[in-house]
Amino acid sequence: MRVKLIIGWLYAVILCLIYGLLLSAYGFLLCFQETDEPRLSFLFLLFLALLAVFIGCCFGLSWLWRRRNWDSRGRWRFALLVLLTIPVVCLMRDATPIEHDYSMKDIVPGDPKILASYDTLMVFRKDGGMQVKTTDTSANYPQFQTNWFSNYLTNTIVYSESISYAWNRIAEARSVIEKLDTFPGIADLTPQVPLGTNTPIPNFVTLRSISWTYAAYASLKTAEGHPEEGVKQLAKIQSVTRKALPHSAILVDKMIWISVARNNIEAAYVILQHPQCNPKTLEILKDAFPSISEEDVSFSRVLIGEYLGLKNICEVWLRPSNLFDAFSMTEVVGANPKPPSLFRKAASSFVYYLTFRKNRTFRDFRKHFDLLVEGAGKHPPDMSRADRFVKNYIRHPDIRNLGGWFMVSVAIPSFTRSSETAVRTKVLSDLLAIEIGNRLNQPVVLDDYYSDGPYGRDERTGRAFSVGPDKKPNTDDDIVLGKN
Numbered sequence: 001m002r003v004k005l006i007i008g009w010l011y012a013v014i015l016c017l018i019y020g021l022l023l024s025a026y027g028f029l030l031c032f033q034e035t036d037e038p039r040l041s042f043l044f045l046l047f048l049a050l051l052a053v054f055i056g057c058c059f060g061l062s063w064l065w066r067r068r069n070w071d072s073r074g075r076w077r078f079a080l081l082v083l084l085t086i087p088v089v090c091l092m093r094d095a096t097p098i099e100h101d102y103s104m105k106d107i108v109p110g111d112p113k114i115l116a117s118y119d120t121l122m123v124f125r126k127d128g129g130m131q132v133k134t135t136d137t138s139a140n141y142p143q144f145q146t147n148w149f150s151n152y153l154t155n156t157i158v159y160s161e162s163i164s165y166a167w168n169r170i171a172e173a174r175s176v177i178e179k180l181d182t183f184p185g186i187a188d189l190t191p192q193v194p195l196g197t198n199t200p201i202p203n204f205v206t207l208r209s210i211s212w213t214y215a216a217y218a219s220l221k222t223a224e225g226h227p228e229e230g231v232k233q234l235a236k237i238q239s240v241t242r243k244a245l246p247h248s249a250i251l252v253d254k255m256i257w258i259s260v261a262r263n264n265i266e267a268a269y270v271i272l273q274h275p276q277c278n279p280k281t282l283e284i285l286k287d288a289f290p291s292i293s294e295e296d297v298s299f300s301r302v303l304i305g306e307y308l309g310l311k312n313i314c315e316v317w318l319r320p321s322n323l324f325d326a327f328s329m330t331e332v333v334g335a336n337p338k339p340p341s342l343f344r345k346a347a348s349s350f351v352y353y354l355t356f357r358k359n360r361t362f363r364d365f366r367k368h369f370d371l372l373v374e375g376a377g378k379h380p381p382d383m384s385r386a387d388r389f390v391k392n393y394i395r396h397p398d399i400r401n402l403g404g405w406f407m408v409s410v411a412i413p414s415f416t417r418s419s420e421t422a423v424r425t426k427v428l429s430d431l432l433a434i435e436i437g438n439r440l441n442q443p444v445v446l447d448d449y450y451s452d453g454p455y456g457r458d459e460r461t462g463r464a465f466s467v468g469p470d471k472k473p474n475t476d477d478d479i480v481l482g483k484n
Contacts (some may be wrong), residue, residue: 323349380450434455
């Protein structure tokens, strides 16, 4: 009898702990979810208060029943424990898996010839790949910085020695670019490469430095009177860029190629304005720089890739013993090399089983990303529904999945600015195609991405321009080639 009493009280205390933790965490999140410095002392005090109330109720009921001799055999107390267990079981019940979910087939190219390009692209991978830096102050190398790049393009003769040195120095990288251009498309992912925190990606600094060097070299050759030679090299890096853009499945990779495309467009426009730019050069530019399609800059593929990456992290990397690392991202970024203590592992496992439901988390991720993919498919892209979903989601924590709710709330960044950058690059490619056609007396008529009519032409400067997102001409958001 005494053993049953001890077990009963132990079970009652565990239930009090569970309810106290869940309700205090839920109340804390409701009160301080938008506070930069949440009051952890409030969480601790709320938990102690709830725990005291629950245990006090248990003692009070037990004392009352014993005093009135209403439950001498403990049947009512047992029934009450069973009744109080039912909500806990319901809270810990996970949702069913998602049927017909996204898979790698949705983002990985199906053409074996395109997949074959992966190993060549990964020569430029971020960790352990070939490195090219145009900011190496210890070497006799042109210091291409973002704010100096335009100066190099327009003053190439002054920097001719440095640019020639840079061009020769990237000979090995140029051979890789040449090989990449032999493929019909360039893939940054294959079915055998798992998506997650350790997925290989190209080195942004390396690819940017290569594209800057190609651009500076093309401008230099034009200034020296050999524009065809220079533009052929610029066409090569642009060809590789155009082959990579439609097949990029990883957000970082997509933005790298968007940046490279923009550098190439800027360089081509500078050459277009140069007196040495002859008809043969214009023909090369025409073939190399047609308008980039809307599909090539679309974020639909990379958003599905982001979703699959987050899902894979939850399925493969996330375990009961390292849930706290997911919240702090210490293991992901390598900021915590020390192995977690036994207490940390035990506490993490307890919180995992109490607050994290994998399938509910996946369903919440999927709802958000479905809205993002829908927004990315609009013209122009509109992520407002996804943003409203997130704001509403954050305001309503799910007590059944507090750990998963927190993960969804912090794991998905806003894609609006990146999408706008991609669209702006597409518009610049339209404007460049129009200007090249104008110089060749072969008019190219394209509808302004942001309006119902064709691109306009500034009466003062004579340059083609887009009205921009506000759809009004002569405003600050107009998109113009060469605009600072």
